[in-house]
Amino acid sequence: MRKILLAAAAAVVAASVSFGASAADKLKVGFIYLGPVGDLGWTYQHDLGRLAMLKEFGDKVETTYLENVSEGPDSERSIEQLARAGNKLIFTTSFGYMEPTLKVARKYPNVHFEHATGYKRDKNVSTYSGRFYEGRHIQGLIAGKMSKTGVLGYIASFPIPEVISGINATMLAAQTINPNIKVKIIWVNTWFDPGKEADAAKALIDQGADIIMQHTDSPAAMQVAAERGKLAFGQDSEMIKFGPKAQLTSIMNNWGPYYIARVKAELEGTWKSEDQWAGLKEKMLVMAPYLNMPDDVKKMAEEAEAAIKEGKLLPFKCPITAQDGKEVECKAGTHLDDGQVLGMNFYVKGIDDKIPGK
Amino acid sequence: MQLVLEKRAERSNTIALVSPLIAIGLTIATMSVLFAILGKNPIVALGVYFIDPLADSYSLQEIAVKATPLVMIAIGLSFCYLANAWNIGAEGQFLIGAVAGSWLAVKTHGTDAGLWVLPAMLLLGAIGGALYALIPAICKVRFGASEILTSLMLVYVADLLLDYLVRGPWRDPKGFNFPTTAEFDPVATVPILIEGGRLHLGAVITLLVVVAGAVLLGKTIMGFEIRVVGAAPRAARFGGFNSNRLILLTFAISGALAGMAGIIEVAGPIGHLQPGISPGYGFTAIIVAFLGRLNPAGILIAGLFLALTFIGGEQAQIAMKIPLDVTKVFQGILLFYVLACDSLILYRFRLVSSSPKVSRGVA
Numbered sequence: 218m219r220k221i222l223l224a225a226a227a228a229v230v231a232a233s234v235s236f237g238a239s240a241a242d243k244l245k246v247g248f249i250y251l252g253p254v255g256d257l258g259w260t261y262q263h264d265l266g267r268l269a270m271l272k273e274f275g276d277k278v279e280t281t282y283l284e285n286v287s288e289g290p291d292s293e294r295s296i297e298q299l300a301r302a303g304n305k306l307i308f309t310t311s312f313g314y315m316e317p318t319l320k321v322a323r324k325y326p327n328v329h330f331e332h333a334t335g336y337k338r339d340k341n342v343s344t345y346s347g348r349f350y351e352g353r354h355i356q357g358l359i360a361g362k363m364s365k366t367g368v369l370g371y372i373a374s375f376p377i378p379e380v381i382s383g384i385n386a387t388m389l390a391a392q393t394i395n396p397n398i399k400v401k402i403i404w405v406n407t408w409f410d411p412g413k414e415a416d417a418a419k420a421l422i423d424q425g426a427d428i429i430m431q432h433t434d435s436p437a438a439m440q441v442a443a444e445r446g447k448l449a450f451g452q453d454s455e456m457i458k459f460g461p462k463a464q465l466t467s468i469m470n471n472w473g474p475y476y477i478a479r480v481k482a483e484l485e486g487t488w489k490s491e492d493q494w495a496g497l498k499e500k501m502l503v504m505a506p507y508l509n510m511p512d513d514v515k516k517m518a519e520e521a522e523a524a525i526k527e528g529k530l531l532p533f534k535c536p537i538t539a540q541d542g543k544e545v546e547c548k549a550g551t552h553l554d555d556g557q558v559l560g561m562n563f564y565v566k567g568i569d570d571k572i573p574g575k
Numbered sequence: 576m577q578l579v580l581e582k583r584a585e586r587s588n589t590i591a592l593v594s595p596l597i598a599i600g601l602t603i604a605t606m607s608v609l610f611a612i613l614g615k616n617p618i619v620a621l622g623v624y625f626i627d628p629l630a631d632s633y634s635l636q637e638i639a640v641k642a643t644p645l646v647m648i649a650i651g652l653s654f655c656y657l658a659n660a661w662n663i664g665a666e667g668q669f670l671i672g673a674v675a676g677s678w679l680a681v682k683t684h685g686t687d688a689g690l691w692v693l694p695a696m697l698l699l700g701a702i703g704g705a706l707y708a709l710i711p712a713i714c715k716v717r718f719g720a721s722e723i724l725t726s727l728m729l730v731y732v733a734d735l736l737l738d739y740l741v742r743g744p745w746r747d748p749k750g751f752n753f754p755t756t757a758e759f760d761p762v763a764t765v766p767i768l769i770e771g772g773r774l775h776l777g778a779v780i781t782l783l784v785v786v787a788g789a790v791l792l793g794k795t796i797m798g799f800e801i802r803v804v805g806a807a808p809r810a811a812r813f814g815g816f817n818s819n820r821l822i823l824l825t826f827a828i829s830g831a832l833a834g835m836a837g838i839i840e841v842a843g844p845i846g847h848l849q850p851g852i853s854p855g856y857g858f859t860a861i862i863v864a865f866l867g868r869l870n871p872a873g874i875l876i877a878g879l880f881l882a883l884t885f886i887g888g889e890q891a892q893i894a895m896k897i898p899l900d901v902t903k904v905f906q907g908i909l910l911f912y913v914l915a916c917d918s919l920i921l922y923r924f925r926l927v928s929s930s931p932k933v934s935r936g937v938a
Contacts, residue, residue, distance in 0.1 A: 253899075281893050287854045290844040293773070294637055295889060301633065302893045312753065316846065324771065376742065377753050406738065406850075573742055 244484055247299035248282035251311035252409045258434030258453040263310045266472030273477045288313025293320055300325045306483045329488050338490055345475055348496030350386035351525050352468030354532035355518050356450050357390025359465050360428045361398055362514045363448055369400045370421025372431040372438055374408050376573045380432045382561040386532045388568055401426055402570045411437035422447055455505050467505035474500055498526045533558060540564040577927045591920050598912040605908050615895055623894050624887035636774040638882045640844060644836040646878035647781045648860035650788040651832030653869040654825040659805040662826055664726030665833040666857025667733035668704040672834020673841040674737055675703025677848040680763035681745050681756055692762045696838055704834015705827040712826035716819045738850050755849040765843035777839035788871040866913060
């Protein structure tokens with residue numbers, strides 16, 4: 218018995234010593250995740266980004282993540298715990314962490330923070346997000362070609378600008394192919410709830426939609442579409458294995474290059490607060506292979522993708538008519554400016570829906 | 576042979592006191608095995624869980640912050656449960672309290688309203704929660720509707736109402752359409768007690784509530800009535816106690832405390848109204864109430880202990896890279912042992928030999 222105790226005590230000492238030694242010379246980087254790392258969507262992609270970054274820097278970096286952190290009062294504590302544990306760069310990967318991130322950042326001026334999809338920055342708080350609407354444009358073109366019923370089914374999460382601009386970009390593109398195309402929208406009020414997402418997909422198909430798209434995080438809708446023999450777009454992640462005959466493409470979030478760039482800046486001491494809003498060109502978004510469609514549609518999609526990357530194709534090109542029939546002011550001359558997209562709170566013409574709460 | 580659970584003739588007071596300690600001992604033993612299987616040093620892991628959070632003022636403050644809403648709601652629930660009134664909807668009352676109090680914060684936002692705003696918000700929160708809790712209570716008393724179902728269903732109504740308000744009328748006009756109100760003004764915010772920390776006045780209010788709860792239950796006729804109606808309804812009727820009146824009263828108290836916890840949480844640690852203000856406090860508080868054996872002092876200890884496992888679990892994730900699921904297993908095992916040991920205070924296992932022929936035939 219005494220031997221066991223001694224061995225245990227030795228192990229404790231050894232563990233704490235090795236912990237102390239490794240902590241001193243490595244840059245500690247923390248991540249706060251909204252869902253479980255196994256959600257196969259939003260959080261999963263962030264974790265892939267973290268792993269890619271780890272692979273790039275190897276021994277120079279040590280990472281810690283907290284998963285399933287709710288956006289309520291717990292998040293501030295979770296972020297602060299990471300700061301207290303010695304993390305010098307902390308990524309908070311959901312919109313709802315905005316105020317908590319700013320609050321903790323004020324308390325820890327020597328720690329750098331990176332908040333995904335928010336709009337408030339500080340000396341030590343950067344923001345970053347993807348131009349998801351670029352991918353939506355391509356999906357809209359494909360949907361316009363592929364829909365036989367002329368009805369798209371759209372599973373939406375929250376009526377925030379990111380989601381609304383996605384719906385508008387889809388419809389503007391689809392209308393260029395089929396001016397009479399319709400969209401049915403179901404607001405599920407969650408980012409991640411496979412049960413609700415699947416129910417929404419079923420309801421949309423029952424209402425005549427033959428193409429399902431989503432702004433939620435799980436592959437549940439893809440599975441429903443596959444079961445019912447309909448087509449669908451994946452979201453956040455490659456979802457082809459959930460619908461080998463259903464997935465047309467998927468807008469995949471690719472955070473790895475950004476995480477690598479920011480950690481590199483931190484290691485070199487050149488980190489500064491900025492706003493990064495990147496799209497297909499910077500590879501923050503990547504389109505999954507175009508499948509389950511005829512060659513001409515695939516060609517069209519690939520051309521559109523190339524044109525967006527070259528800056529020749531702007532998804533919010535003017536003139537744009539709003540739902541109420543009025544033309545939208547074009548602040549950037551030929552297209553809507555970033556502020557208009559980031560604060561988008563109107564539907565374009567041809568959407569028979571009302572923005573919740575408006 | 577058969578294993579039966581049979582009621583003990585008398586309950587031993589020693590066992591009643593020792594039972595939680597046995598439960599904790601068993602939890603620690605089980606978790607040590609689990610940590611060892613995961614390749615983590617059990618002693619270090621347990622230290623991170625239980626000792627580290629108690630070792631510095633920051634973590635102690637965080638434990639108090641986490642325990643504040645749990646304890647406040649659970650005290651109210653204990654009134655209901657002692658009186659045999661089953662309020663399962665504290666979560667909804669918490670949300671409505673938050674909404675009712677936030678109404679004033681939103682209305683006075685940007686004005687030069689004085690220091691009266693916060694006290695008025697707390698009062699509105701309590702009234703809102705109490706009125707909301709009275710809906711299932713009145714349905715129960717007047718129509719005999721099951722308060723378990725009605726109070727639970729009203730949680731979802733409250734959730735959607737809150738959702739509607741922050742997406743629509745109360746949305747921060749400068750918030751890019753994101754579903755949140757503007758940050759509350761300083762006069763509408765619960766003050767912080769220690770500079771640089773998060774411990775707020777709500778913790779002090781909760782302590783007062785614990786004391787008031789103990790006095791009310793232990794020293795007043797009302798407390799006596801509640802306990803008698805719960806423990807011996809027939810005797811209470813003979814004694815002339817009006818059980819309907821007590822259902823209304825306990826629901827109102829419970830709703831008021833849940834509502835107050837809601838507005839304190841929103842005006843304190845969160846600072847604005849948004850969807851998802853509660854990670855299930857109203858439901859976790861039910862566990863706290865029973866862990867604390869419906870006794871105010873017990874509830875305080877249970878709430879702090881549960882908060883400790885949250886904070887410790889988070890530190891274990893950071894310091895030892897132990898997955899979140901393990902910390903949830905940890906909490907589950909703990910509750911399992913506490914409830915199992917509690918059952919063994921009142922019941923015992925006994926091997927009963929049934930008719931030998933039959934048992935052999937079956938076996």
